[in-house]
Amino acid sequence: MQTQSLSIALPHKFEFLFKEQFNLYKNQADFVAFKLISETTRDLTVRNGKPESLTSFHDLGIMIEVMVGGHLGYSATCELTPYGIQQAFQKAVHTTSQSAKYSVAQFDLSVRPQAIGQYKSVRQKGLDQTAYSEIYDFLKKTSSQLKVSNKIVSATADAMIIECRQRYLSSTGSDFEQDFNIIVSSFGAIAQEGSETQYRSLHGGRGICFQIGSEFFNLDHYLPLCERTGQEALELLTADNCPNETLDLILAPDQMLLQIHESIGHPLELDRILGDERNFAGWSFVQPTDFGQLQYGSPIMNVVFDPNSENEMSSYVFDEVGNKAIKQYLIKDGVLQAALGSLESQYRSQRLFENKITGVANSRASSWNRPPIDRMANINLEGGQSTLAEMISQTERGVIMHANRSWSIDDYRRKFQFGCEYGQLIENGRITKTLKNPNYRGVTVPFWNSLKALSQKDSVETYGSPYCGKGEPSQIIRVGHSSPYALFNNIEVFGG
Amino acid sequence: MIKNYIHNLSQNIFKLLESNEQLSLFLHSEESTFIRFNQSKVRQNTQVHQHELTLQLHKDQRLIKMCLNLTLNESLDLDAAHNLILEARTQLPLTDANPQFFRIKNNGHSEVIKKSNYPNVTEIPEIIYKNFSQDDLAGLWCSGPLRQASINSEGQFHFFETDFFFFDYSLYSGPLAAKGYYSEHDFSEKNFSSQAYATKNKLVLLKKPIQKIPRGQYRVYLEPMAVAEILGTMSWGSFSQGNYKKGVAPLKKLAEKQLFFSPKVTILENFELGLTPEFNSIGELSLPHIKLIEHGHLKQFLTSSATAQEFGLNSNNADVREIPRSIELLSGSMNADQALQELNTGIYISNLHYINYSDIQSARITGMTRFACFWVENGEIVGPIQDLRFDESLYNIFGSQLIELTEQSSIFVDIGTYQKRNLGAMKVPGALVDKFNFTL
Numbered sequence: 001m002q003t004q005s006l007s008i009a010l011p012h013k014f015e016f017l018f019k020e021q022f023n024l025y026k027n028q029a030d031f032v033a034f035k036l037i038s039e040t041t042r043d044l045t046v047r048n049g050k051p052e053s054l055t056s057f058h059d060l061g062i063m064i065e066v067m068v069g070g071h072l073g074y075s076a077t078c079e080l081t082p083y084g085i086q087q088a089f090q091k092a093v094h095t096t097s098q099s100a101k102y103s104v105a106q107f108d109l110s111v112r113p114q115a116i117g118q119y120k121s122v123r124q125k126g127l128d129q130t131a132y133s134e135i136y137d138f139l140k141k142t143s144s145q146l147k148v149s150n151k152i153v154s155a156t157a158d159a160m161i162i163e164c165r166q167r168y169l170s171s172t173g174s175d176f177e178q179d180f181n182i183i184v185s186s187f188g189a190i191a192q193e194g195s196e197t198q199y200r201s202l203h204g205g206r207g208i209c210f211q212i213g214s215e216f217f218n219l220d221h222y223l224p225l226c227e228r229t230g231q232e233a234l235e236l237l238t239a240d241n242c243p244n245e246t247l248d249l250i251l252a253p254d255q256m257l258l259q260i261h262e263s264i265g266h267p268l269e270l271d272r273i274l275g276d277e278r279n280f281a282g283w284s285f286v287q288p289t290d291f292g293q294l295q296y297g298s299p300i301m302n303v304v305f306d307p308n309s310e311n312e313m314s315s316y317v318f319d320e321v322g323n324k325a326i327k328q329y330l331i332k333d334g335v336l337q338a339a340l341g342s343l344e345s346q347y348r349s350q351r352l353f354e355n356k357i358t359g360v361a362n363s364r365a366s367s368w369n370r371p372p373i374d375r376m377a378n379i380n381l382e383g384g385q386s387t388l389a390e391m392i393s394q395t396e397r398g399v400i401m402h403a404n405r406s407w408s409i410d411d412y413r414r415k416f417q418f419g420c421e422y423g424q425l426i427e428n429g430r431i432t433k434t435l436k437n438p439n440y441r442g443v444t445v446p447f448w449n450s451l452k453a454l455s456q457k458d459s460v461e462t463y464g465s466p467y468c469g470k471g472e473p474s475q476i477i478r479v480g481h482s483s484p485y486a487l488f489n490n491i492e493v494f495g496g
Numbered sequence: 497m498i499k500n501y502i503h504n505l506s507q508n509i510f511k512l513l514e515s516n517e518q519l520s521l522f523l524h525s526e527e528s529t530f531i532r533f534n535q536s537k538v539r540q541n542t543q544v545h546q547h548e549l550t551l552q553l554h555k556d557q558r559l560i561k562m563c564l565n566l567t568l569n570e571s572l573d574l575d576a577a578h579n580l581i582l583e584a585r586t587q588l589p590l591t592d593a594n595p596q597f598f599r600i601k602n603n604g605h606s607e608v609i610k611k612s613n614y615p616n617v618t619e620i621p622e623i624i625y626k627n628f629s630q631d632d633l634a635g636l637w638c639s640g641p642l643r644q645a646s647i648n649s650e651g652q653f654h655f656f657e658t659d660f661f662f663f664d665y666s667l668y669s670g671p672l673a674a675k676g677y678y679s680e681h682d683f684s685e686k687n688f689s690s691q692a693y694a695t696k697n698k699l700v701l702l703k704k705p706i707q708k709i710p711r712g713q714y715r716v717y718l719e720p721m722a723v724a725e726i727l728g729t730m731s732w733g734s735f736s737q738g739n740y741k742k743g744v745a746p747l748k749k750l751a752e753k754q755l756f757f758s759p760k761v762t763i764l765e766n767f768e769l770g771l772t773p774e775f776n777s778i779g780e781l782s783l784p785h786i787k788l789i790e791h792g793h794l795k796q797f798l799t800s801s802a803t804a805q806e807f808g809l810n811s812n813n814a815d816v817r818e819i820p821r822s823i824e825l826l827s828g829s830m831n832a833d834q835a836l837q838e839l840n841t842g843i844y845i846s847n848l849h850y851i852n853y854s855d856i857q858s859a860r861i862t863g864m865t866r867f868a869c870f871w872v873e874n875g876e877i878v879g880p881i882q883d884l885r886f887d888e889s890l891y892n893i894f895g896s897q898l899i900e901l902t903e904q905s906s907i908f909v910d911i912g913t914y915q916k917r918n919l920g921a922m923k924v925p926g927a928l929v930d931k932f933n934f935t936l
Contacts, residue, residue, distance in 0.1 A: 047742075051594045054587070055561040059582070061546070074542040078565035080572075084545070091543045095529070099616035102625045104537040133590040140592075155744045171714075190743040197743045197857055252703065274536045278634040278673065282849070282866075328727045366915070369544045408852045408885075410672075410864040414887050417574045417862045419854055437855055441885070441936050472636035473530040473913035496855040 014038075014080050017168065018062065021085045026171040029093055031067035031112055033170035035320065036060075037368035041130075045158040045304055047141040048147065050154070054136075058207040061368035064088050065321075068096045070106030072344070074371040085382075105351075111343040112172055115322030122310050123213025127181045130214035135159060140219040144224050146189040148230035151237065154190040156228065158184060160206075160466065166320070174322045182313065182478065183216045184466045186343050187226050191233040198236035198436060200421050202229045203254040204403040209464030209480065232422055235434050241495030242423050248398030248452075249491040250391055253461035255420050256483035258404040260379055262464065263444040264296075264303055265479070266415035268330055268342025269470075270359060271374040272350055272398035280472050282411025285444065286336070288353040294336040298446030302382040303331040305340065305360045312481035313464035314377035321372055323361035323440045330360075330379070341376050366475035373471050378464075378480035384454025391453050391487045398426040399493050401438045405454040417441040437496030447488065455484040498525050498547070499607075499655050505570055505649045509551070510579050513649055516553040518600040519581075522777045523547070523645040525566075529617040531637040536551035536628040538621050545915060546885065551577060552778065552896040553584045553841040554600055557593035560584045561811050574709050589921075610658040614683040625683075627692045628667070628876055635665025635676070642917050646779035650892040656773035658919070665687075666867065667695055670882055672706075675721070675847055675867045676879035677911060698868050704879035707871035711884070711929040713931040715842030715899075717835045717872075720906035723924045725761075725848040727825060729861055730890065735788055736818035737797035741807050746859040746890065750794045755891050759845040760764055762789055765798070771909055771921035776821075777802075780813035788820070792895070806924035826902025827925040835902070837875040837924035843884075844877065862935075863936055885936035893929055902926040 014036070022034040047054040061078040067251065073096025077088040139157040146155035162182040169175055185208045188201035202208065202225050210216065251259060268286040270279060286294070307315050307325035316325050321343065329337050339358030341349065349357045357368050364375040392400075397442045406419030424431045424436030462482040500521050513519055525547040532539045552559060562580040566573045615623065620637050639661035646654045662679035676686055676695035718726075722924040734746045749755040765786040767774045774781050780801065787795045798814035815821065830838055830918045843865075851863030863887055871878045889895075902925040910920035 016627075039902070049592075051558070051591050052716070053561070054559075054591060054598070055563070056580075057562075057563040058576070060565050071538070073542065075544075076542065078547060078567065079544065079545055080567045084568065088543070088545065089569045095541045095543060095618055099531065099538040099541045099621050102537050102538045102621040104534050136591050166702065192743050197745075217552060249506050274534070275632075275668075276532070276539050278534075279636065279664065280649050283671070291503040367917075369546050371540050371542050372851055406852050406862070408850045408854075408864070409863045410885070411849050411866055412882055412883075413640070415776075415864065415883070417854065417885060417887065417936065439854060443936075472532050473528075473544075473638070473917075474915075476914055496860075 013446065017080060019169070021082065021170045024339050029066040029068055031109060031171055033065040033112065033168065035063045035368065036167040037164070039162065041159045042135070044135055044139055044141045045156060046136070047154060047156045049140055049144045054227045055424065055449040057409050059367060062088070063368045064092050065106065066092045066096050068093060069100035070108065071100035071103035072107060073099055077370045081184065083133050105348045107344060107347060109172060109208035111347050112170060114323050115174045115176050115318045115324065117176050118319055119317035121179065121180050121181040124215040125213045127161050127213055128131050128239055130161065134214065134217055135161060138219060141219055142187055142226045145226040146187060146230040147228060148236055151188045151191050151234055152230055153192045157187045159185040166423050167321065167477070170322065176318050176322065178316055178318070179209060181213050181351045183212050187222070187229055188378070189230045189233040191237050193237045196237050198233055199228055199405065200233035200236060202226065202405060203248040203463055204327040204405070204421070207254055207403070207463040208259060208313050209338060209466060209478065211313060211315055212311055217310045228278050235447070236422065236436045239434040242399060242435040242493055244494040246490055246492050248395045248490045250395070250398060251486050251488070251495060252390050252400065252402040253483045253485065254380040254382065254403045254463055255401050255418070256350065256486055257463040257481040258407055258418060260381055260481045261376065261468070261479065262407060262409045262412060262484060263328070263416055263447065265340065265379045267444065268340045269374045270339040270345035270349060270357060273339065274345060277470065280474070281470050282413070284310045288338050288349065288355065288357060291339065291355065292335070292337065295334055295449065296336045296445060297329050298382050298451040299334045300452055301331055301334045301448060302329065304329055304378050305362070306378045306381050307361065307479065309482070311484065312378045312462055319363045320365055320473060321360040323363060325361040330362050338374060340374055345374050364469070364477055366477050370471065370473060370475045373475070375470065375477050376468060376479045380482040381484065383457030383460045383484040386453040386455055388455050388459060388485045391455065392431065393429040394453070395426045395487070396428060399435060399438055400424040400426065400431070400442055401440065404440070414444050416444065438493065440491050440493045442491055450468060450472055450488045450490060452489050453487040460484045501568060502645055503653065505573055508574050510649045510815065511814045512578055512581055516555060518649050518650040520552040520600050520646070520778045522550040524916055525643040526640060528638065528640040530913070530918055531617070532618055533624060534768040535683065536625055536631055536633040548916065551580060554597065555588055557597045558591055559594055559597055572840050575730070594797050595806045598801050600648050600778070600803045602648065602652045603775065603781055604652060604774065606654045608656045608773070612660045613682045614661040614788060617897065627689060632668040632704070632797040633657065633665055635663060635667070637663050638911070638913065638917070642919065644773055644919065646775050646777060649777060652779045654773070654779050655885040661911060662911055669699045669702045671868050672702040674794065675701065701870065701877055702868060702880050704877070706882055707879045708882045709843065709884060711934050711936060713933050715839060715930050715931040717725060717839040717844050719846045720926050720928045722845045722848045722922045722925050723808055724908050724922050725851055725863070726861065727922060727924055729851040731820045731823060734907055735798045735820055737799040738803040738818055740797055741803070741847065744856065746853060749856070755895070757789060757894040758896070760828055760898060760901055761792050761894045762787070762790050762826040765820050765822055766923065767822050769822050769824070769907060769921045772822045772846055774918045776813060776815035782813045786812055796891065797843055803841065803920055818915065820867050821920050824923040825925060827903055829930060830902045831898040832902040832904045832926050835871055835926060836877065840875055841873050842892045843881060844872050854879045854887055858889060873897060873933055884934040886933060887935045897930045897932070899928040899930055
């Protein structure tokens with residue numbers, strides 16, 4: 001073993017305590033669940049071939065969930081001793097009992113199904129077996145490869161190597177364990193000449209996100225890509241600004257990930273539609289009556305919630321309350337079908353609205369210290385019928401944009417403005433020049449209805465983000481997104 | 497109890513060190529209550545006991561940072577820390593010397609303990625419901641002790657503890673909302689009800705007809721909370737010496753004297769606000785005031801010891817991320833009570849949302865209006881606006897287009913709760929700005 005990974009070593013030390021304490025308290029409320037999270041993250045950054053930061057976080061704690069009078073409440077602790085767990089349990093029951101008198105919803109046990117099973121990320125070689133020197137050398141070499149010229153003033157390679165175990169026991173007989181191996185990585189170069197500064201990265205900042213083992217650290221694959229990234233940073237120094245006009249726009253998959261995330265994922269979260277999130281991240285333009293009715297996008301648009309996608313960042317077999325995770329269509333042929341709504345949100349919406357809103361298994365928490373809420377997992381846009389070459393050749397005047405660098409959207413998820421690192425101008429069906437500072441803006445539903453072509457299934461690329469923020473108290477969670485290239489007609493683009 | 501525990505544990509950890517090793521410890525400890533509300537009722541209640549200890553080992557021109565959660569069982573915690581140190585000893589020789597390496601110093605001793613008073617958390621749902629039962633409220637109650645400590649193997653011991661509460665919420669009238677916030681040293685039912693009443697009154701203005709304002713440039717008045725959103729975005733990286741040296745520098749043109757802010761703009765780190773520890777994560781003490789921008793000119797960046805070492809500069813004891821921890825934009829001369837009259841015709845903006853740089857090199861930011869924002873004509877509110885997107889350069893907002901800042905300032909305590917509760921504060925006035933650019 002190469003690391004003192006908590007996800008392997010420490011749970012054995014605490015496993016007996018965890019089970020013993022659960023058995024002690026499991027009948028002391030209407031419902032009781034214990035969740036143990038043990039997670040080791042090694043986060044290394046190498047800049048210009050030298051270490052910039054070497055950190056590790058060994059996170060271990062228990063979340064206790066109780067139901068009292070139909071109200072669900074929580075208490076979390078890292079004090080993993082009988083006394084610490086007793087204190088946490090007593091606080092959970094006491095505060096939840098008092099809050100139950102003013103609860104927004106009275107649940108029953110249908111929102112906590114029995115779940116028994118295991119999940120393990122697909123991997124060739126586990127991350128606990130990955131030598132520190134192997135990771136450091138990979139980052140040192142890729143960082144050096146980015147520096148293709150003295151004009152590259154900063155060449156940075158980083159990787160988060162995450163080993164996470166979840167163990168869940170509940171008083172309805174649930175007993176499941178999920179074992180995740182995750183890598184998040186980026187490779188970026190800053191080029192400077194005179195007053196001009198440009199940044200180019202491989203698929204955006206920390207957009208490379210997979211459930212994967214140490215087979216990720218493949219220099220034959222990444223060295224040529226890093227060299228190209230460095231060259232493109234130089235190219236941007238002398239590129240023209242993106243024009244300010246309305247024209248056709250092709251978004252690469254490493255920008256589509258953000259477009260899907262912000263303008264499909266968040267507005268479809270059912271807890272937002274129910275108003276839970278209004279004071280923080282915001283509400284949603286989507287109305288309960290829109291499901292089954294709203295033409296969200298053009299008929300070639302098919303979007304799925306897919307927690308079973310191999311190697312994608314947020315795959316799992318159960319969500320964090322034991323709901324079995326299966327692939328479901330959120331948008332089919334452009335029409336809105338289902339919400340990103342957990343069992344709790346489905347239960348509430350059934351009692352509030354006339355039409356039943358279909359949901360998914362997406363009750364998730366950032367770690368042991370936060371309660372589960374409705375989150376994205378893997379939200380994917382399916383491939384279409386075109387090739388990228390055909391999409392370019394069909395375009396009289398347009399821009400291709402790659403890799404997100406700026407994002408902002410309103411609290412109802414309507415008006416957005418996104419910027420990218422690298423643009424290419426299309427004139428009369430062919431790429432004619434590189435563009436710097438490409439940005440575009442639009443309004444969600446008209447934008448998706450202007451979708452005219454998607455590249456084929458074999459061109460779909462998978463990315464993600466480790467930093468999706470939401471919730472009060474706030475939580476950062478991991479999400480995966482895959483997409484083909486997408487062509488949109490008549491979009492407002494602009495430069496720096 | 498935590499203070500004694502971390503003191504004893506740290507002394508035992510230091511005994512594990514070899515002669516050529518230095519170790520810096522940073523503790524974040526909280527016992528928090530979070531109660532989330534929707535429709536003026538409880539959506540989720542959560543208690544969290546969280547104690548994170550970060551160990552930073554300095555050895556042979558190399559450094560590594562390791563973080564673990566404490567169980568508060570000293571035998572278990574010492575064992576876990578020992579394992580991390582052993583692991584670090586095997587890993588460090590596999591890496592190169594770090595250009596940011598510096599030797600740890602003893603930065604002295606300090607202790608600050610503060611305590612505010614508030615009701616037992618089990619009473620909070622009733623208090624909220626009683627005050628807002630006829631309203632549609634969404635929000636968060638947060639309270640409980642929060643501690644930070646910085647201790648090192650050279651004898652340093654700094655400890656800061658505060659026990660505070662806040663209630664951050666919004667009230668809804670259909671899709672429109674008014675923002676409310678309550679926090680003070682001693683919870684007062686009377687003061688709580690007064691601020692609730694004031695927030696409810698804002699809803700009355702939101703019932704006026706919605707104004708659809710076309711994109712374009714407008715004179716705006718930014719309430720302090722909206723200015724705080726802009727300054728918050730600026731704080732992420734703009735004042736960092738390391739970022740400037742690496743080429744990620746929105747204020748590059750200000751630093752190189754190609755562009756200037758208005759002479760009315762002075763920005764400083766002001767630890768006299770007293771809401772955040774004066775020591776950083778390695779225990780270095782900041783000066784009470786650090787002028788960052790004075791009368792529109794950049795005076796200095798925030799420089800950590802790590803950046804100072806790499807680039808041969810002097811540190812001003814900024815924390816490693818070089819983000820302001822207690823920032824103040826000094827006030828101006830406009831009376832905030834006259835804001836509508838001074839605005840005359842334009843947009844009154846109470847809050848901004850989701851601000852991000854749209855072009856870092858020209859310091860251009862984009863974001864949305866949010867909550868109670870109004871179209872104003874001849875000093876009178878006409879009605880709430882349909883939300884607008886802006887895209888504007890900081891060199892305009894705080895430069896040529898800044899008309900005046902208000903005499904009165906507001907202090908905003910950091911209410912961030914990502915992963916753990918934040919400590920920090922910001923003091924800002926309102927701002928009257930001309931030709932603010934709205935794009936969608």
